[in-house]
Amino acid sequence: MIDNKYEVHFAPLQGLTDASFRRLHAQLFGGVDFYYTPFIRIERGLFRKRDLRDLTEETLDNVVPQVLPGSAAELQRLCEPVFAKGLKRVDVNIGCPFPPVMAHGRGAALINNPDTLLDVLDGIAKISAEAEFSLKMRLGYDSPDQWKDVIDAINSTPLRHVTMHARIAKQQYRGECDLEAFGQFAQACKHPLIYNGDLLTTADVQNILDRWPGLRGIMIGRGLLADMALARKLRGDTLPDFTTAFQQLHDGIFADAQARMTEPRQVAEHMKPYWDYFCQDDQFRRELKAVRKSRNADQYEAAAAALIARMARG
Ligand SMILES: Cc1cc2nc3c(=O)[nH]c(=O)nc-3n(C[C@H](O)[C@H](O)[C@H](O)COP(=O)(O)O)c2cc1C
Structure with a gap:
């Protein structure tokens, strides 16, 4: 603090x-x-x-x-x-x-x-x-x-x-x-x-x-x-429940990107760079790789959901 x-x-x-x-x-x-x-x-x-x-x-x-x-x-x-x-x-x-x-x-x-x-x-x-x-x-x-x-x-x-x-x-x-x-x-x-x-x-x-x-x-x-x-x-403030707040933030930026971008590929390309920072833990590398390989919004959404669920399990 x-x-x-x-x-x-x-x-x-x-x-x-x-x-x-x-x-x-x-x-x-x-x-x-x-x-x-x-x-x-x-x-x-x-x-x-x-x-x-x-x-x-x-x-x-x-x-x-x-x-x-x-x-x-x-x-x-x-x-x-x-x-x-x-x-x-x-x-x-x-x-x-x-x-x-x-x-x-x-x-x-x-x-x-x-x-x-x-x-x-x-x-x-x-x-x-x-x-x-x-x-x-x-x-x-x-x-x-x-x-x-x-x-x-x-x-x-x-x-x-x-x-x-x-x-x-x-x-x-x-x-x-x-x-x-x-x-x-x-x-x-x-x-x-x-x-x-x-x-x-x-x-x-x-x-x-x-x-x-x-x-x-x-x-x-x-x-x-x-x-x-x-x-x-x-x-020194009380902390939000990290998993819930993180999920909401992620879903919010993804939804805004989907609303703004016409190309599904653009949405995936917009979201991927966040993960260079959001998750740097080697134990999730398989799930992270799937996020990085995603080529459109649907593929991205599925891969990110699997990664976030895996991170929540620890
Ligand atoms: C991907 C990326 C984009 C950045 N864009 C800007 C920018 O638009 N304007 C700026 O002043 N600095 C920009 N920076 C520099 C950051 O604001 C900051 O000065 C730098 O990352 C060092 O601080 P940090 O170690 O806390 O990240 C950028 C840095 C990165 C990695």
Whole structure:
């Protein structure tokens, strides 16, 4: 259990933490102070339909839309649908390590291109009266010292908080988090700071907060998919019956996917990635394999039902 002064943020995960998932998680598990949308971006000059739909379908108050700008002008444009929906918080991603994103000068490429980052930070300052902005970043692109090139500009930008994923972009999501470099950043950063990276258990969270008690809070992604009650555990709240809540969440996201997607194959492809996190226990590998091999919604539904029943038996 952690002190209530610390905020718990559910990290954005493309393809996974969509509006349907966020709503069901908040309803069935909770314990989270802020949810984030996966990044909203512009592709070949246009908004992606699914990003706008995700925003339209949003029903939670405590959601922070995340945007992926490559310039101040793009930031302004990305904020338009957010403001039109009446939302007053925006998270700006400058840490995405996916090569196609970085190749277009977005995400972690901005840490490698201070001039473009300054343009985006300037863009935040210009529209900061319209919303509270936050920044989600990494230590650097190919060195854990690169934040030093941009920290002064970040410190002088009006921000609610900064979230630091304690890796460099070259690592993507693997390898050790660099806690030493994170500590240096924590000393230099004048904004309230949120730690992100590899928090899987309450003990992991406690270790970080013991080491940096001045943090505003923590952000958890994969750890919350693997244990959807983790935030509740951190809060010391009574826990829902896990098997029942898990089944309801699973059935809810599956039903929403079926309602939204026309191709049965699409539904199966949408659901399968959740299982990379939902179940990592080798004793269920036969059932998991059947889920991964499913080719349409019916096959998926049968395989997932067998897996969930097997997990419930233990
Ligand atoms: C499949 C996947 C999708 C992700 N999508 C996003 C995203 O849209 N925006 C973002 O800022 N980070 C994204 N991330 C990074 C996570 O938000 C988080 O920073 C990272 O997973 C480290 O935290 P964790 O160890 O608690 O998962 C993604 C990560 C994964 C694995």
